[in-house]
Amino acid sequence: MGTFKIEGGHQLKGEIQPQGAKNEALQILCAVLLTPEVVTINNIPDIIDVNKLITLLKNLGVKVKHLGPGSYSFQADNVNLDYLKSADFKEEGRGLRGSIMIVGPLLARFGKGYIPKPGGDKIGRRRLDTHFEGFINLGAKFRYNREEYFYGVEADTLVGTDMLLDEASVTGTANIVMAAVLAQGTTTIYNAACEPYLQQLCKMLNRMGAKISGVGSNLLTIEGVDALGGTEHKMLPDMIEIGSWIGLAAMTKSELTIKNVSWDDLGQIPNVFAKLGITLERRGDDIFIPEHTNGYEIQNYIDGSILTIADAPWPGFTPDLLSIVLVVATQARGEVLVHQKMFESRLFFVDKLIDMGAKIILCDPHRATVIGHDFKSQLKATTMVSPDIRAGISLLIAALSAKGTSTIHNIEQIDRGYEHIVKRLKKIGAKIERFEGN
Template sequence: MGTFKIEGGHQLKGSIQPQGAKNEALQILCAVLLTPELVTINNIPDIVDVNKLIALLRKLGVKVEKLGKGSYSFQADEVNLKYLESDEFKIDGRGLRGSIMIVGPLLARFGKGYIPKPGGDKIGRRRLDTHFEGLIKLGAKFGYSKEEQFYGVEAKKLKGTYMLLEEASVTGTANILMAAVLAEGQTTIYNAACEPYLQQLCKMLNRMGAKISGVGSNMLIIDGVDSLGGTEHRMLPDMIEIGSWIGLAAMTKSELTITNVSWNDLGLIPETFRKLGITVERQGDDIHIPAHTDGYEIQSFIDGSILTISDAPWPGFTPDLLSIILVVATQARGSVLVHQKMFESRLFFVDKLIDMGAKIILCDPHRATVIGHDYKSTLKATTMTSPDIRAGVSLLIAALSAKGTSTIQNIEQIDRGYENIDERLRAIGAHIERVD
């Protein structure tokens, strides 16, 4: 198990470029299974979760070639469907939440798709119902082995239909969408997710020959086609990493420039951090955060009541950044209520911040009130364990602002979502060491 040792209390300075988007990569990589032709993808992040999916595609028989840093070609012209029924696949598939999105493409192209119950962050229930209910509506027969926790869908031919999703699941929408592009007739997906990464998937599929309209809205209309061709695609920068660096700059009173952020795809992220009193300046397609030497003050609502920041499906504020918001608020002037609506276990890392001296009241599994210190009392160094990707980075940001030397264990969780984070932080002045 790896460990980070962090000496906090140092100001950082310089520029940092966000990696390619993790959540987009997991969708886009699964889409290469929809065609036997060559697909080239650029700006792929070199992180554990993405590398696991690439390894899984290789075992499925996809020809994978690394062309350069972050650039790969994929050709799924000799897919090995027997691997899907192997014990090895049952182990490999469980290690990655994003593996669920191979089911839609495999079902559409080969008439069957299997997946073991996937793993991922332990942040509460993450149901798969939306995925399979959508595929069943397209004409698939569903099977589940309770003993092996193994799911399967089969269909001789998928047929387009109208469906209203129970929840605007991003991965669920992606899975159903990738199945529908090769279905017979027209499919309408209402209450579809419309995140920028899902829009990227739609644009890529359309370049491959799919007929998808309504891109960017919550109603997607797909006219099925017989086959798809090859294409080239470039990932967006990771908006969660961008938000993480905004929070890091504020907490450490550092002047940082975050480069090539694709501003138009950030939604409410800049404005939400501004509500915490953080200066977020746009410079072309970069974000500049000046050193907040005098701190930052949380806004209140117009009627004077305490500010509440909550998550919601896009274009609402992403749940992946609420843990960053919570940490940043610990040194603000004022108070904020953080309401995590979507996952019931994501706020349980706050006990570690309380151990560091933060003033946080955990109201229930979904809500926490943060009373900022305004830097009058710094966080204290401690030893802690990373419970999941986003909480792990939040604790890392807290440690970089704290007085003394902190230790974060189980950093494999952080590596799942952040590329070479220790090297990149050292490049802007952070005192962080990786110990295996």
């Protein structure tokens, strides 16, 4: 188990380039299964979850070539469907949440798709009903082995239909779209997710020959085609990482420039951090964050009541950044209520921040009230364990702002979502070292 040692309390300075988007990569990589032709993908982040999925694709028989930093070509012209029945697949698929999105492409192209119950973050229930209800609506037969937690769908032919999703699931929408592009007839998906990463998937599929309209809205119309071809695609920068670096700059009172952020795809993110009192300047396609010498002040609502920051489906605020908002608020002037609607275990890392001296009231599994210190009382260094990707980076930001030397264990959780983080943080002046343990 890896460990970070962080000497906190130092200002940082410089430029940081966000990695390619993790959540986009997990969708796009699965889409290579839809064609026997070559698909080239650029700006792929070098992180554990993505690398696991690339390995899984290799084991499925996909030809994978590493073309350079962040660039790969994929050709699924000889897929080994027998691998889906192997013990190795049941083990590898279980270790990665994003593996669920191979089911839609496999079902569309080969008439069958299987997956063990996926793992991922321990942040609460993450049900798969939306995925499989969509496949059933397209004509697939569903089966589930309760003893092995193994899911399967099979169909001789998928037929387009109208469907209303029970939730605007991003991965569920992506999976259903990838199944529907090769179905017979027309499919409409209402209450579809419309995140930029889902838009990226639809645009890529259209370049491959799919016929998807309504991209960017919550009503997608898909006219099935007989086959898809190859293409080239470039990932967007990771909006969650961009939000993380905004929080890091504020908490450490640092002057940072975040490069090439694709401003037009950030949605509410700049607005929410501005409500926390953080100054963001748009410089071309970069975000410049000046040194917050005098701290930052949380805005109240116009009637004077306490600000609430809650997650919502796009174009609402992403749930993946609520952990960052919470830690940033610990040093603000004022108070904020953080409402995590989607996952009931995601706020359970706040006890670590309380140990560091933060003033946080955990109201229930979904809500926490933060009373900011205004930097009058610095967080204290401590020893912590990273419970999931987003809580892990939040604890790391807290440690970089704290007085003294902190230790964070189980940093593989952070590695799952953040590329070469020690090297990149050291480049802007962070005092951080990595140690590998038993």
